[in-house]
Amino acid sequence: MIRDNQKHFNTLQVLIDAFVILISYLVAYNIQLHLIVRNQKGMLSVEFYMMQLILLIPLFLILYYMFNLYTPKRVQGRRLEASNVFMASVLGTLIYILILYMTHVDDISRQMIFVFTAINIVLTVLERNLVRLALWRIRARGMNLKHVVLIGYSQAAREFIDRVSANPQWGYQVNGILDDSERPGIQYKGVYVIGTIGDLPQLLEENMQDEVAITLGLNEYYKLKSIVAECEKSGVHTKFIPDYGDIIPTRPYTEDLVGLPVVNIRHVPLTDSFNMALKRLMDIVGSLLCIILFSPVMLVAAILVKAGSKGPLIFTQERVGLHNKPFMMYKFRTMEVQTEADEKKGWTSKNDPRVTGVGRFLRKTSIDEMPQFFNVLRGDMSLVGPRPERPQYVEKFREEIPRYMIKHQVRPGMTGWAQINGYRGNTSIRKRIEHDLYYIENWSVGLDIKILFLTIFRGFINKNAY
Numbered sequence: 001m002i003r004d005n006q007k008h009f010n011t012l013q014v015l016i017d018a019f020v021i022l023i024s025y026l027v028a029y030n031i032q033l034h035l036i037v038r039n040q041k042g043m044l045s046v047e048f049y050m051m052q053l054i055l056l057i058p059l060f061l062i063l064y065y066m067f068n069l070y071t072p073k074r075v076q077g078r079r080l081e082a083s084n085v086f087m088a089s090v091l092g093t094l095i096y097i098l099i100l101y102m103t104h105v106d107d108i109s110r111q112m113i114f115v116f117t118a119i120n121i122v123l124t125v126l127e128r129n130l131v132r133l134a135l136w137r138i139r140a141r142g143m144n145l146k147h148v149v150l151i152g153y154s155q156a157a158r159e160f161i162d163r164v165s166a167n168p169q170w171g172y173q174v175n176g177i178l179d180d181s182e183r184p185g186i187q188y189k190g191v192y193v194i195g196t197i198g199d200l201p202q203l204l205e206e207n208m209q210d211e212v213a214i215t216l217g218l219n220e221y222y223k224l225k226s227i228v229a230e231c232e233k234s235g236v237h238t239k240f241i242p243d244y245g246d247i248i249p250t251r252p253y254t255e256d257l258v259g260l261p262v263v264n265i266r267h268v269p270l271t272d273s274f275n276m277a278l279k280r281l282m283d284i285v286g287s288l289l290c291i292i293l294f295s296p297v298m299l300v301a302a303i304l305v306k307a308g309s310k311g312p313l314i315f316t317q318e319r320v321g322l323h324n325k326p327f328m329m330y331k332f333r334t335m336e337v338q339t340e341a342d343e344k345k346g347w348t349s350k351n352d353p354r355v356t357g358v359g360r361f362l363r364k365t366s367i368d369e370m371p372q373f374f375n376v377l378r379g380d381m382s383l384v385g386p387r388p389e390r391p392q393y394v395e396k397f398r399e400e401i402p403r404y405m406i407k408h409q410v411r412p413g414m415t416g417w418a419q420i421n422g423y424r425g426n427t428s429i430r431k432r433i434e435h436d437l438y439y440i441e442n443w444s445v446g447l448d449i450k451i452l453f454l455t456i457f458r459g460f461i462n463k464n465a466y
Contacts, residue, residue, distance in 0.1 A: 010070050013070060013131070014061060014070070016127060016131070017060075017061060017064060017069075017124065017127075018057050018061060020120065020123050020124050020127050021053075021056065021057050021060050021061075021120060021124075022053060022057065023123065024116055024119040024120035024123050024124075025052075025053060025056065025116050025120075027116075027119055028112050028113075028115040028116035028119055029049055029112060029116075031112070031115055032109050032111065032112035032115065049108070052108070055096070055099070056092075056096060059092050059095060059096060060088065060089065060092045060120075063088040063089075063091055063092045063095075064084075064085075064088050066088070067084040067085075067087060067088040068084060069081065069084055069085065069088065069128075078129060078132065079446075079450075081125075081128060082125045082128075083446060085121060085124050085125050085128070086121055086125075089117055089120055089121045089124070090117065092117075093113060093114070093116075093117045096113065097110070097113065135169075135171070136169035138171075139168065139169055139170070139171035140168055140169065144171055145171050145172070145173040146171055146172050146173065146210045146211060147173050147175050147208060147209050147210045147211070148172055148173065148174050148175065148209065148210065148211045148212070148213055149174070149175050149176055149177070149178065149194075149203060149209050149211075149212055149213070150174060150176070150177045150178070150191075150213050150214075150215045151177075151178050151179075151197060151200065151212060151213070151214045151215060151216060151227055152177070152178075152179055152197075152214065152215040152216035152217055152220060152243075153177050153179035153181065153182045153186070153188075153193055153215075153217075154215050154216060154217040154218075154243045155217075155243055156215040156216075156217075156241045156242060156243040157177060157188070157213075157215035157241075158188055159241075160174075160213060160215060160241055161174060161188055161189050161191050162189070165189055174191045175194075175208070175209065176191065176192055176193070176194035176195075177191060177192070177193045177194065177215075178193070178194065178195050178196060178197050178199055178200055178203070179193050179196065179197070180196050180197050180198075180220070197223060197227065200212075200227065200230055200231075201230055204230070204231070204233075204234035204236060205234075207234075209236055210236070210237065211236065211237045211238070211239065212231050212236055212237070212238045212239075213238075213239050213240075213241055214227055214228070214238065214239070214240045214241065215241045215243065216243065217243050218243050218244065224240075248263065248265060252264065252267060253267030266406065266409075266441070267441060268409050268410065268440055268441070268443075269441075269442075269443045269444070270409075270410045270440070270443050271409070275443070278445065279382065279443075279445075279448070280379070282383070282445070282448065283376050283377075283379075283382050283383050283411075284376075284377065286376070286383050286452075287373045287374075287376040287377040287383065288377065290370075290373045290383075291373050291374070291377070294370055294373070297367060297370065298332075298367075298370050298371070301332050301362060301367050301368075301370070302332070304358045304362075305332050305333055305334075305358060305359075305362075307358075308356050308357060308358035308359070309333075309336060309337075309356045309358070310337065311333055311336070311337040312333055312337075313332070313333060314330055314331070314332065314333065314371055315330075315331045315332065315333040315334070315335075316328045316329065316330055316331075317329055317331070317390065318390065318391060319388035319389065319390060319391075319412065320388055320389060320390070320391055320394045320408065320412075321380055321381065321388055321408070321411060321412050322408065322409075322410065322411045322412070323408060323409075324394075324405070324408050326391060327375070327380040327381075327388075328380075329372060329375055329380070329381070329388060330371035330372055330374055330375055331368050331369060331371055331372070332359075332362055332367065332368040332370070332371060333359070334355055334356060334358070334359025334360070334362050334363050334368050335354045335355050335356060335359055336354055336356060338354065369414060372414050373414075375414075376414065379411075380411075380412075381411055381412050381413060381414060382410070382411040382412070382413045382414075383413060383414055383415070383448070383452060384413045384414070384415060384416060384439075384448045384451045384452060385410050385411050385412050385413025385416055385439070386407040386410065386412055386413060386416050386418070386432075386436035386439065386440070387412060387413065387416055387418070387419065387424075387432075388412035397429060397433075401429065401430060401433055403433065403437060404433055406436075406437060406440060407433065407436045407437070407440065409440065410440055410443075415451060415452070415455040416435070416436065416439060416451065417435045417436065417438060417439040417447075417451060418431070418432040418435035418436055418439075419455070419458075420451055420454040420455055420458045421435055422458075423435060439451075
């Protein structure tokens with residue numbers, strides 16, 4: 001059973017982590033010994049330095065546990081795991097330095113400690129990715145699988161099967177579905193209805209399941225309490241996959257109302273005052289740096305626009321921003337001057353005759369968007385966020401696309417999660433909204449930095465920018 005295997009694997013993972021900490025410390029010590037200039041007091045003995053491992057290794061392993069680094073890795077993202085390794089290591093280093101300060105041990109090289117921390121982070125992330133790769137290959141061969149039975153043949157069950165089928169490296173084996181409405185033999189992607197919910201006690205007695213996933217339809221939630229009670233009697237791990245995943249967010253925000261659990265329909269991290277202020281500070285600093293850095297490019301673009309065709313240098317257009325408030329967005333003009341009615345006819349199409357020769361180049365390279373750095377500085381926009389739309393499209397999409405208006409709970413951005421994933425220009429608006437909602441619900445400073453970094457490689461040159 002996978003439950004027994006997980007215990008052995010966790011023990012092995014702890015030993016591997018301890019070994020990596022040891023190697024990182026020894027490497028850092030040798031760097032200190034041979035490369036870093038010694039202070040006038042000289043170095044403490046080798047034995048004293050090695051004795052520090054008695055404190056460091058348990059301290060770091062405890063912090064790894066506190067940062068959920070010994071939970072199953074089947075669906076844990078690599079980025080999240082690397083982030084947890086980084087935070088646990090930095091916190092461990094700070095605690096260790098505090099202990100040295102409080103015990104008046106001043107002769108241990110602080111440089112060596114910082115070198116150790118950096119090496120340990122790199123080696124631990126590398127080691128854990130190698131372990132992850134090895135597990136993926138083992139599971140692809142049909143070993144180390146987690147056996148699951150689903151309770152309820154619903155949309156939630158089908159979506160679970162879709163994701164498991166698309167990610168064999170997770171190692172899930174769906175053994176069947178129990179449902180009171182569908183007859184046995186009905187199947188979805190090779191997963192069959194094998195009986196009714198009344199067969200659950202017998203199925204659990206066979207002790208062949210690692211996990212039960214409750215995927216009841218909304219009209220069957222009255223059965224939930226008795227199913228959970230039956231699963232808990234058997235000791236099998238049980239999870240609940242709600243049949244309203246299109247309503248609640250992927251990471252719901254819960255509150256405890258004096259023992260009553262309350263699930264918030266939408267959790268937007270950027271409604272938090274601290275997060276909002278931090279992102280705004282990043283926008284101000286980032287936009288100022290970009291204005292200075294790209295000023296030569298913008299100067300050349302301005303000369304080309306003025307020389308290429310008659311009309312204003314900057315094109316302004318009304319867009320809908322934070323809290324549905326309109327603002328004027330800036331761009332270098334890339335089209336011949338048009339009437340207001342012509343501008344509202346529709347999006348730019350491929351080989352659009354309205355686009356100037358210079359404008360086509362500016363659009364392809366996204367240089368036409370650079371004046372929006374001033375929108376960011378003003379506070380109309382952010383460096384990263386959902387792209388803003390014109391008012392007429394907002395009115396159209398709010399009726400046609402569920403949850404479309406949620407994007408206006410944050411500032412619109414120059415670039416975003418949708419754009420770096422290829423959804424820009426004449427692409428699926430529904431897919432764009434899906435990516436925008438993911439960004440809104442999962443915002444972090446790290447995600448913003450990742451998007452800005454990937455924009456350099458995926459965002460500037462775009463085949464869908466006409």
